[in-house]
Structures are given as C-alpha cells and as structure tokens.
Amino acid sequence: MAVMEEEQSDIERKQSLYNSMDEEFKIQKEMYRGQQYSQIYFARLHLMRTLLYSLVPTWKPHLPVCTVLGLEGDKECVIVGTLYKHMKLKPCVLDEYSKERSVTPLVQPHNFVHSDDYLILEDESGRVKLSGTTLSPSFYVTGIVVALHGKETGAGDFLVEDVLEAGLPPQLDPPNKLGEDKYVVFVSGLNLGSSSSNPLQVQLLVDHITGHLGDEKEQNNAAQIVQVVIAGDSVEIPRELLNGQNLAPKDQSRLSEPIKEVDILLTQIAASIPLDIMPGPNDPSNFAMPQQPLHRCLFPSSASYNTFKSCTNPHSFELDGVRFLGTSGQNIHDFEKYSEGSEEVEFLERTLKWRHIAPTAPNTLGCYPFTDRDPFFVESCPHVYFAGNQNKFGTRLITGSDGQVVRLISIPRFSKTGTAVMFLPGSVSVDSRNSKLSEKEAGQVPVLASSDELLSKFAQVGATSNKLALTLVTNKKNKKLQLSSKRQRSIDRSNPDCESPTGVSVADRKLLLPPANKRGAATFIRRLGIGKAKLRSRNINNKSLLGGIEKTWRKTLKGASKILIEKHYNQHKRLISDIA
Incomplete structure (x- = not known):
C-alpha cells in the first residue's frame, strides 16, 4: 500500500484526574443472619436526629425538644422522628389472594397517591398522627427524618405549625475554573437486545464519542470528552427465558447475545476514553440497592482495558476535584409512584435536601438490610447529582444556605429518545447572574443531526435518518482548544481492496455509498x-x-470515501502494531 506524508493537525484527547468513591456502597463484610429492616431505620434516625438537634437552637430557640411519649396537651414543642405515609392505594401482598375471590379487577395505577393519605411521625418511644395544612402528604414519602414544631390536640393528633428539613449537606470548595473545557458524557437505557434499541443510533453515539464521526469541529468537541458514564440498563434480557428451567442451545444464544453486544460497544469506548458502567434494574445484577458492580467476566474484551471500570449503583466519583453522585433511576421511579411532582429533577432536589438518596428504601424500594449504617445518607454535598433512565432530559441548578451549588441532571433513556448528555464540569461554579440556564443553553442540542443525515444517505438512498441528539449542559459559550501539529499519514486509494481487522474490506464498505x-x-x-x-x-x-x-x-461522496478509508487504515495499523 502506497503511503504518503501530509501535514495535518493531530487532535489530542484531554486528560483528567479520576477518583472513585464507591467504597461506602459496596457490600463486603456484611453478612445476612436473618436481621430485620428496623436496624437500618434506627441507624438513619440516629444520624439525622443528631444533625437536626444541632439545627433546632437556631430554628426554634425558645421551644423544648421532646419525644412522642413526652407530648403534653396544648404545649408547643419540637419533636424529631421518621415520617410514615399511610396510603390507601398502596399495593399489598395480600391483594394477590383477594384478586382470586374478587369479581371486579383491582385497579393498578402508576401513582398511588390519594386524597385520604396522611402522615405519621414515629421515634423509639411511639408514634403520633400528624394534622394541619403545613405538611402535604402528597409531597413527602415514608422514611424521611424531620423536625416538627407544633402541639398535641385533644384528639391525640399533633398539629404541625412548622417543619425543619436537614437541607443541603456541607460541600467542599468548588474547584477553580478550569483553563480548558473537559466534558463528561452521560448515557443510560441503551437496552441492547430489546426491540426499542436502534443499532444505528448506538453506533453513531460511539463513533461521535471516540472521534470517528463528523467534521473537524465535531472531532475537536469529541477530543474534549474525558469520561463516559453509562447509568444503568445497558442490556435487556428476555424475561421469558428466566423461568428456572434448563435452556436449549438456541435460548442460551438469545440470553448471551445482548451481553456480547454490550461488550463490543464498551470495547470501542474503553479503547480511547475512561468508562464507568453502572448496573440498572434490567441488568444482570442484584436487585436490592445498593447494586453491586457488574462482574468483569461479562465483558471479557472491554474489561482488559484499564480505562474500563464497573461501578456500583449509586455511584460516586471525583473528576478534577468535581464530585459526582448519581443512581440508575430506581429511587426516582419509586418517588413517582408514592409522591407527586412536576418533573424528575424536582425529586432529585428533594432527596438531596433530605440528605438521603433513597428514603423509600426499604419500605417500597428493595435494599440490603444493613445493621450499623445507612449508606444512602448523604454526608457531603456533591457538585453534580444525576439520575438515569428517566422519561426526558432535565437540568436544574440549586443553591444552599451555606453557598452550596449543585447541578441536577435527569438523563433520558437512550433507546427511546436517542439522547445523551454532555456536561462541562467547569460550569458548576457560576455566579448569581448565571444561576439558571437559558432555554437555549439547557435545551437539547442536536449536534449530530447533520452527520446522522449524511451517513443515512450514504447507507440507503431515500432512507429516513434517525436523529441522535446530544444534550449539552453548560454555562460557557467560548471554547479554546490547543491542538498540537504533527505529521499524519494518509492512504493512497490505489489499493482499496485490502482486508480490514473486522473482516470487511474497503470495497465492501464502498457499497454503502449510493451509485453515482x-x-x-x-x-x-x-x-x-x-x-x-x-x-x-x-x-x-x-x-x-x-x-x-x-x-x-x-x-x-469523495469526502465520505476518504473518511471511511482512513478509518479502516488506522484500525489496520493498530492491529499490526498489536501483533508486532
């Protein structure tokens, strides 16, 4: 193959300092000995009560603090305890037996909030029903620890006059504004193996992240991506095969094929960018929270890279001093069933202000029965708080009383929306003038639409292109890139029929182009x-x-042919280097 030298600019990918903080979510020395879930509630109450007791003197300095059994009629005081929400429509396991004897089928709504719901506060001494209009039962869920100001009524209820929540936890000083832009890509809900998954969209996403798609401007943007986070539901396994019976060879192939597709996808990303993958509700991992990392044997190819990291759910890490915390979305989905809110980022804000990632666990959300700690308690406030597998993209910037600044991100399902999220960590620390993103800056920016349409024209004449949107979450407008100029080899097209590492020749790839x-x-x-x-x-x-x-x-057509041939040559060259 004839090779000639050309003077071109070589784009270098940015680097960042990564630190994993998942140790608190890993189940290592814990052993199940038949313990009940009451101990995790006691641990949660102890942590939160100590915190709220320290805030009461500045909140209500003139009122005494007492327990539920220490309440006296018509005497105002402050009580601290765990909220329990009594719900009329809450599903019960006994309903499964009543269905067989019922003539009319029971209604199964997606939201179980009812106007007759009410709240109860309980501590170690007892419980009391709450009344008044200060607390809205539709806003709160079971498992939250709060301090209440009020008095006991003649009916035995506690009339609430004011409520104190924990608020945002202390936050480390935000990092200084970075001198260069570095992006983190969030994607969730790939659902490879399902009918809703689009292989073209997934491959376009991978090619864009790795810098194999688009013009020089888009490749410059791809070079600024320093971390990729896959927030759960990467694969969807057919449920009908998981029946406990021996599987036929054909069914075994159906069961393993989606996981192999995920491994191929992760290998392409991990070959050039650090990658974190979190388990989700549909992934082959444990059901109870916190979900443990997906086993490396599931990804034999991608796990060989040191850039690949299998993480827990919830997942916490630091990137250049910016702390990230997020889940695969189970806690937010549970909130949608037992609470009311306008959008997903509102639920994210509530959990952070209550200092608990999953307050509904273990009541309605499965979790491990910890005995001496509650790993979902938020001790340090993150700079970025995200949740995957949501219905749509959303973002919000919230501030705390002590100067905390947190970016909330709702990551949509990629298989349904074709949308990923690009986040600029340098946009976390903003002044009050930029505390809210404008509609243009926070909206969905289809930066890959033109490339997608171009590739679809190459692949099939007249085919309708599937637009792939990357949501850009940033407060910055000006970007400065420093590129190093190097000599790069290009290919002479005189011999286009050489074999490629993937077994597809360049001549076969030219068949993707429409005939002139x-x-x-x-x-x-x-x-x-x-x-x-x-x-x-x-x-x-x-x-x-x-x-x-x-x-x-x-x-x-000429430019597209050049891109395909150069991509093939680079893959072939890397393969020869690895063999040598």
Missing part, C-alpha cells in the same frame, strides 16, 4: 419539491443550479 448516476442531481431536486415552473419563476438558471448541486454531491 447522471440523474442524481435531478432526482435530488425533485425530492426537494422544486419543479421546473418554480425554477423559471425565480429566474434561476437550471443548468448552473443542477451542475452546482451535482458538483457538491460528488465532493460529499
């Missing part, structure tokens, strides 16, 4: 709906217009 014909420009004009009459009415020279479009189309 003389009527291509005229067909393109007809698809645009521009007839001869319209062209004459606009006094446009038909020959010059058609000639210009045909010339532009040929240049596009």
